[in-house]
Amino acid sequence: MIKFINVSKKYDKGIIALSNINFEIESGEFVFIVGPSGAGKSTLIKLLLKEEEPTSGTIIVNKKDITKMKRKEIPYLRRSMGVVFQDFRLLPNKTVFENVAFAMEVVGAHPKEIRRKVPMVLSLVGLSDKADQYPQQLSGGEQQRVALARAIVNEPSILIADEPTGNLDPDTSWEIVKLMAEINKRGTTVVMATHAKDIVDAMKKRVIALEKGNIVRDEARGVYGYAL
Amino acid sequence: MDMLFRNFRYFIKEGFSNLARNRLMTVASVTSVMAALVILGMFLLIILNVNHMAYQVESQLELKAFLKDDLSGEQIQRIGEEIKGIDGVSSVVFESKEQALEKFKKQLGEKSYLLEGLEKDNPLPQSYIVKVKDANLIKDIADEIKGINGVDKVSYGQDVVEKLLGIIRIIRIVGLAIISILFVISIVIISNTIKLGVFARRREINIMKYIGATDWFIRWPFLIEGIVLGLLGALLSVGVLALMYGYTLDYVNSRLIVFNLLPLSDVIKDMALYFALLGSLIGAIGSGLSIKRFLNV
Incomplete structure (x- = not known):
């Protein structure tokens, strides 16, 4: 599903964000990417979304070499991946319903399909009763659930989350992660970059640990493994 | 779609x-x-x-070759042929003294009475009205026509043009x-x-x-x-x-x-x-x- 082969990323000022990274994620896996700040987690996510180009190496997503992908194909790559960020990134002038519907409008879905699908996804994330509210009327956890709904409404094969619980309290964080586990159970591959030690330790999922741009650990039922 | x-x-x-x-x-x-x-x-x-x-x-550009008064019909004919033979000339039309006076009267319109009585002793010259194909050639053609025997004067408003x-x-x-x-x-x-x-x-x-x-x-x-x-x-x-x-x-x-x-x-x-x-x-x-x-x- 996702394969990094000898991937390195150097930034302009000679900073090495990733050096010679190799790993493979199978379809249906739930993977935590952990490591201290500056270890290369964000860079890894950015490479996956083709927001940045690797300096060398090959990245394969859904059997396609995305490093050789043309600019025109990038939108279609991103449609195969749902993304959730630490800062939610919702549109403030659109309601919850419209925010989720927007993701479907962008890919040209039929209005009928939008009216059928959005309520379904909102009920999955438990926000059916907030459909007409605006993001600023919601709590952080609710906003992140809207973002999750938006990320999965087009049924992507991969869900990518970059510190999705970074702005949330522990209880709310758990709700989000449980929701992601639920989405994973339905067949979506989940890649989550995180700092949340408790969550990683409790979930007992695969853990890829980065340090200074290198993979220092890759365990099938891993723990966070860093002192706080 | x-x-x-x-x-x-x-x-x-x-x-x-x-x-x-x-x-x-x-x-x-x-x-x-x-x-x-x-x-x-x-x-x-x-x-x-x-x-x-x-x-x-450019379309109004024409030059007028005024002829001397004492020419025979044959001479006038010959001058006309000669002008026609010059490169760049597109048309040549003869204007007799009578026609010139008639035209002048028309231009004056209401004031044409000023010209009454001139018919017997017409002071206007006979001329050839020459149209040229290209405005830029007009000076050369004028010079050439000036050299023809029997041509008195050539005018084309050169300064203005x-x-x-x-x-x-x-x-x-x-x-x-x-x-x-x-x-x-x-x-x-x-x-x-x-x-x-x-x-x-x-x-x-x-x-x-x-x-x-x-x-x-x-x-x-x-x-x-x-x-x-x-x-x-x-x-x-x-x-x-x-x-x-x-x-x-x-x-x-x-x-x-x-x-x-x-x-x-x-x-x-x-x-x-x-x-x-x-x-x-x-x-x-x-x-x-x-x-x-x-x-x-």
Whole structure:
């Protein structure tokens, strides 16, 4: 599903964000990417979304070499991946319903399909009763659930989350992660970059640990493994 | 097809909602574009009329070879043949003393009584009216005709013609330069307006990119916004120009008789069409330029 082969990323000022990274994620896996700040987690996510180009190496997503992908194909790559960020990134002038519907409008879905699908996804994330509210009327956890709904409404094969619980309290964080586990159970591959030690330790999922741009650990039922 | 249509509805809705959101900027930039296009249009009208004038001058270009009075019919015939033989001459017409007087009377109109009694002792010379194929050849041909035996004088208003052609050339060059500058200014005006809209929505654009929107999906609403701005400015300016040109025509036609200006109906129809195209083009380029930077995510 996702394969990094000898991937390195150097930034302009000679900073090495990733050096010679190799790993493979199978379809249906739930993977935590952990490591201290500056270890290369964000860079890894950015490479996956083709927001940045690797300096060398090959990245394969859904059997396609995305490093050789043309600019025109990038939108279609991103449609195969749902993304959730630490800062939610919702549109403030659109309601919850419209925010989720927007993701479907962008890919040209039929209005009928939008009216059928959005309520379904909102009920999955438990926000059916907030459909007409605006993001600023919601709590952080609710906003992140809207973002999750938006990320999965087009049924992507991969869900990518970059510190999705970074702005949330522990209880709310758990709700989000449980929701992601639920989405994973339905067949979506989940890649989550995180700092949340408790969550990683409790979930007992695969853990890829980065340090200074290198993979220092890759365990099938891993723990966070860093002192706080 | 269905999807394209749905998208297009979205683009138009978004494009117009941008315009409505920045109402003040919309009015300001439509007005600025209109002002720029009015000036541009004024120069365009001047150039069109100058071209029209140049055409009139060139088509009216003829020289007159006045003949001596004491020539026999045969000699007159021979001179005519000789002039016809010169390179660049397109037609030669003989004008007798009587015809010349008749023409003069016509020109004087009501005051033709001044010429009464001249029929018996006609002072006007007989002449050949020579038309040339190219205005630039007129001087050489005149010189050649002057050398023919029996030709008294050749006139073609050389000073006037040369000065006029010179002025026409300068007006064309200056006019085109000013039109180009105003074209660029209009693009900048629209580009700045769109930039505000793009900047206000950069978060939204960023999110759209992550969701998998294509560049064109993001670009269209802004393009439509720019085209509407350009088109509105262009159409308003055509209205202003039509009014201004109408007044100018009334003014000029009541005074000047040497040249007639192009009639309003001829000019304004073409102008409306070209300005609509020009306005859309300006708008499209302006918005295309301002959004480019924000698409690289």
